[in-house]
Amino acid sequence: MKKIGVAILGLGVVGGGTYKLLTEKADFYRKTQGLDLVVESVLESDPQRTAALGIPSDKIACNIAEAVLNPDVNVVVECIGGTDPAKEYVLAALHAGKTVVTSNKELIAKEFFALEHAAKSHNAGLYFEASCVGGVPVIRALTDGVQSNTITSVKGIINGTTNYILTKMTETGATYEEALEDARKLGIAEADPTADVEGYDAAYKLSILSSLAFHAKVPYTKIFREGITGISAEDIADGNALGYRLKLLAIAKRTDAGIEARVHPAFVRKDHPLASVEGSYNAVFLTGDCVGDLMLYGRGAGELPTASAVVSDIIFAATRGEHRYSHLKSGAHAEKESFSDDFESAFYLRLTVNDEPGVLAKISSVLGKYGVSVEELIQRAERDRPGKATLVLITHKTHELSVKKAVKKLSDSDHASVDSVLRVEL
Amino acid sequence: MKKIGVAILGLGVVGGGTYKLLTEKADFYRKTQGLDLVVESVLESDPQRTAALGIPSDKIACNIAEAVLNPDVNVVVECIGGTDPAKEYVLAALHAGKTVVTSNKELIAKEFFALEHAAKSHNAGLYFEASCVGGVPVIRALTDGVQSNTITSVKGIINGTTNYILTKMTETGATYEEALEDARKLGIAEADPTADVEGYDAAYKLSILSSLAFHAKVPYTKIFREGITGISAEDIADGNALGYRLKLLAIAKRTDAGIEARVHPAFVRKDHPLASVEGSYNAVFLTGDCVGDLMLYGRGAGELPTASAVVSDIIFAATRGEHRYSHLKSGAHAEKESFSDDFESAFYLRLTVNDEPGVLAKISSVLGKYGVSVEELIQRAERDRPGKATLVLITHKTHELSVKKAVKKLSDSDHASVDSVLRVEL
Numbered sequence: 001m002k003k004i005g006v007a008i009l010g011l012g013v014v015g016g017g018t019y020k021l022l023t024e025k026a027d028f029y030r031k032t033q034g035l036d037l038v039v040e041s042v043l044e045s046d047p048q049r050t051a052a053l054g055i056p057s058d059k060i061a062c063n064i065a066e067a068v069l070n071p072d073v074n075v076v077v078e079c080i081g082g083t084d085p086a087k088e089y090v091l092a093a094l095h096a097g098k099t100v101v102t103s104n105k106e107l108i109a110k111e112f113f114a115l116e117h118a119a120k121s122h123n124a125g126l127y128f129e130a131s132c133v134g135g136v137p138v139i140r141a142l143t144d145g146v147q148s149n150t151i152t153s154v155k156g157i158i159n160g161t162t163n164y165i166l167t168k169m170t171e172t173g174a175t176y177e178e179a180l181e182d183a184r185k186l187g188i189a190e191a192d193p194t195a196d197v198e199g200y201d202a203a204y205k206l207s208i209l210s211s212l213a214f215h216a217k218v219p220y221t222k223i224f225r226e227g228i229t230g231i232s233a234e235d236i237a238d239g240n241a242l243g244y245r246l247k248l249l250a251i252a253k254r255t256d257a258g259i260e261a262r263v264h265p266a267f268v269r270k271d272h273p274l275a276s277v278e279g280s281y282n283a284v285f286l287t288g289d290c291v292g293d294l295m296l297y298g299r300g301a302g303e304l305p306t307a308s309a310v311v312s313d314i315i316f317a318a319t320r321g322e323h324r325y326s327h328l329k330s331g332a333h334a335e336k337e338s339f340s341d342d343f344e345s346a347f348y349l350r351l352t353v354n355d356e357p358g359v360l361a362k363i364s365s366v367l368g369k370y371g372v373s374v375e376e377l378i379q380r381a382e383r384d385r386p387g388k389a390t391l392v393l394i395t396h397k398t399h400e401l402s403v404k405k406a407v408k409k410l411s412d413s414d415h416a417s418v419d420s421v422l423r424v425e426l
Numbered sequence: 427m428k429k430i431g432v433a434i435l436g437l438g439v440v441g442g443g444t445y446k447l448l449t450e451k452a453d454f455y456r457k458t459q460g461l462d463l464v465v466e467s468v469l470e471s472d473p474q475r476t477a478a479l480g481i482p483s484d485k486i487a488c489n490i491a492e493a494v495l496n497p498d499v500n501v502v503v504e505c506i507g508g509t510d511p512a513k514e515y516v517l518a519a520l521h522a523g524k525t526v527v528t529s530n531k532e533l534i535a536k537e538f539f540a541l542e543h544a545a546k547s548h549n550a551g552l553y554f555e556a557s558c559v560g561g562v563p564v565i566r567a568l569t570d571g572v573q574s575n576t577i578t579s580v581k582g583i584i585n586g587t588t589n590y591i592l593t594k595m596t597e598t599g600a601t602y603e604e605a606l607e608d609a610r611k612l613g614i615a616e617a618d619p620t621a622d623v624e625g626y627d628a629a630y631k632l633s634i635l636s637s638l639a640f641h642a643k644v645p646y647t648k649i650f651r652e653g654i655t656g657i658s659a660e661d662i663a664d665g666n667a668l669g670y671r672l673k674l675l676a677i678a679k680r681t682d683a684g685i686e687a688r689v690h691p692a693f694v695r696k697d698h699p700l701a702s703v704e705g706s707y708n709a710v711f712l713t714g715d716c717v718g719d720l721m722l723y724g725r726g727a728g729e730l731p732t733a734s735a736v737v738s739d740i741i742f743a744a745t746r747g748e749h750r751y752s753h754l755k756s757g758a759h760a761e762k763e764s765f766s767d768d769f770e771s772a773f774y775l776r777l778t779v780n781d782e783p784g785v786l787a788k789i790s791s792v793l794g795k796y797g798v799s800v801e802e803l804i805q806r807a808e809r810d811r812p813g814k815a816t817l818v819l820i821t822h823k824t825h826e827l828s829v830k831k832a833v834k835k836l837s838d839s840d841h842a843s844v845d846s847v848l849r850v851e852l
Binding site: 017021025028029031032033034129134135136137140141144145146147148149150215271273276288289290291292293294295296297298299302304305307308309310311312314315316319320321322324327 | 443447451454455457458459460555560561562563566567570571572573574575576641697699702714715716717718719720721722723724725728730731733734735736737738740741742745746747748750753
């Protein structure tokens with residue numbers, strides 16, 4: 001039986017989960033895969049973590065060299081996170097000709113070319129299914145399931161924390177702050193939730209997924225990013241009343257104008273498959289020229305779902321023979337990719353207007369001047385603000401710039417104040 | 427650049443689509459995969475088909491030997507369907523050491539062991555992603571995406587024709603016959619729709635998917651099968667009123683009592699991800715011990731979606747090196763798999779009762795005697811049947827046998843006639 005020795009760097013949630021799967025399910029992998037997967041070495045400075053997992057002391061490496069140069073180690077699993085020292089450690093493993101499996105989205109999003117170059121030079125594998133959307137095999141789908149397609153669009157709910165918060169706000173009418181507090185209590189949001197709620201986490205993942213989908217490097221720095229901290233309970237309720245659900249969407253499209261990539265809150269229609277992705281679930285919705293629409297849905301984070309992806313990569317590397325490298329262009333040989341920031345979208349606008357005859361005509365007229373036409377509209381009187389009314393409207397698809405101009409014109413006028421502007425993804 | 431010569435057997439919908447992709451997207455595959463995919467030979471007796479695709483006459487083989495023995499051919503794509511002559515042709519290809527890619531679910535469901543044995547003996551590849559759920563890469567997900575998991579359950583909407591019919595009935599209130607006629611007009615149902623509407627097609631696919639999921643051969647003959655021809659518009663409307671959608675579900679579970687596998691209509695709650703799979707879309711919902719719930723959703727049939735899976739397999743075989751064979755036990759070495767047919771399920775019952783005091787108590791009492799308890803109930807008077815009322819109820823989860831006994835008892839009584847019994851999958 002083929003034996004694969006594994007070193008695990010970092011025994012946090014994902015590394016610990018990986019250790020558990022490899023030890024507890026070893027017999028299952030022998031039976032079903034014909035593979036003897038053995039943890040030969042771990043690198044973890046916190047003795048409480050190694051003790052909690054019951055790891056024998058002779059398997060605990062003192063330094064990175066000991067872990068990756070161990071001749072019994074074939075695959076190095078990196079679950080440290082961040083780029084320092086993860087990059088150095090991963091390069092050390094690749095330079096030693098060891099295949100690397102990582103769950104580190106920031107590392108892959110920022111350092112892919114350097115890592116792939118090292119992997120290729122040393123004929124080592126580089127696998128990172130666990131870096132995106134937990135246990136959902138979306139990278140395998142892109143590289144080995146629908147690689148026959150020209151992918152034109154990737155849309156996803158790829159951050160569980162924000163999806164939990166928005167779902168909570170939708171279901172209970174909670175404010176952003178209340179929902180965030182709830183997520184913190186459940187361990188779904190971190191003490192400093194910036195990376196999640198401001199969309200950085202989603203942007204890293206979108207960079208990875210769209211680069212694979214489009215066979216073109218989409219740097220995370222090129223991704224437009226807007227978080228969910230400004231979302232009000234009122235926006236969610238009003239959108240709901242019009243038949244929409246608010247999600248933090250990661251969207252990448254290949255258009256004639258170039259690649260557009262963005263992470264921002266957006267309404268989707270209630271009958272869209274992404275609308276029913278609730279709580280901490282994630283989903284990625286792909287469109288290809290042959291396969292049409294395809295969605296993968298599942299747990300985007302967590303100990304065992306993410307470890308599931310790590311172990312899947314270890315088995316894949318061990319059983320599918322040759323390692324492959326991307327055909328992404330980089331450096332001097334890069335094809336000039338153009339990126340577009342003139343997004344087209346429908347919009348949700350919430351305005352406070354003077355409750356007087358003709359005001360609706362005035363608003364429509366301003367919007368019309370900028371080519372923005374209204375698809376749906378709700379007007380309601382405001383009991384606590386006499387003489388004022390609220391207008392909630394959804395526009396037809398239009399250029400973002402047109403909406404911005406119209407909003408400025410409305411804000412400058414005496415007729416209305418613009419309380420909220422959100423995108424609607426059709 | 428690595429060149430892969432392809433022979434296509436059968437130029438119907440899927441074979442023709444495969445030819446189109448391989449020729450029209452050849453440059454894309456060179457650029458993105460580093461592969462030169464060239465159709466070297468086709469076997470098709472209908473000259474109209476070859477002419478319609480503009481296939482040069484020197485590429486049209488006269489017989490199977492000419493196609494598969496062609497030294498320029500590395501991969502043989504079988505899109506003939508059925509087992510005769512497909513089995514013979516596929517064996518000929520495998521015996522010649524050629525990798526086979528097939529879209530033929532019946533062949534794989536019925537002849538998997540013979541084909542895999544031949545593939546293994548000749549170190550040839552055997553790939554069949556296109557046999558299940560069109561372009562949705564569910565086989566790749568099972569074998570290479572969540573292979574780290576012990577899969578406990580596979581549930582799917584894996585037949586587009588029946589899902590179209592049930593969706594139509596749900597949305598328009600049409601009868602089964604009307605919806606079938608509509609599906610026929612759109613080319614979604616065949617002139618003889620038996621294979622689809624009686625669940626044979628879904629049973630073949632479930633046999634393949636559950637065998638892969640459970641690492642155990644699940645013969646299609648062991649799959650309980652019930653079609654949708656008896657479904658009434660009233661059932662669908664009543665289920666709807668209680669918050670359920672009717673689907674033809676394929677379900678396989680590994681329970682302590684053994685493997686249970688079944689294809690039948692079943693209600694699912696409206697908020698279940700499978701409930702929003704509409705029209706000719708398909709989805710497979712997997713549960714694994716690490717990944718939890720995972721769903722793949724997309725086009726389960728059609729020319730280009732299915733050809734997408736075929737070409738994906740060709741690329742996979744060409745780029746992922748070693749061919750792998752399953753660890754399924756067969757023949758003399760088979761572990762004894764036990765199959766369970768004592769399904770547990772919730773049930774939907776529609777009864778006609780005498781509209782008189784105490785009838786509800788009598789019905790509940792009969793159900794209670796067999797351990798069947800009611801979770802939800804609607805009672806309504808029937809204007810066109812004076813003195814009668816309709817009871818629609820959903821039971822708690824219970825043993826199928828208990829429900830059958832209770833239904834018999836009710837049918838034999840003077841209180842009620844049982845008009846409909848359907849399963850509810852929670």
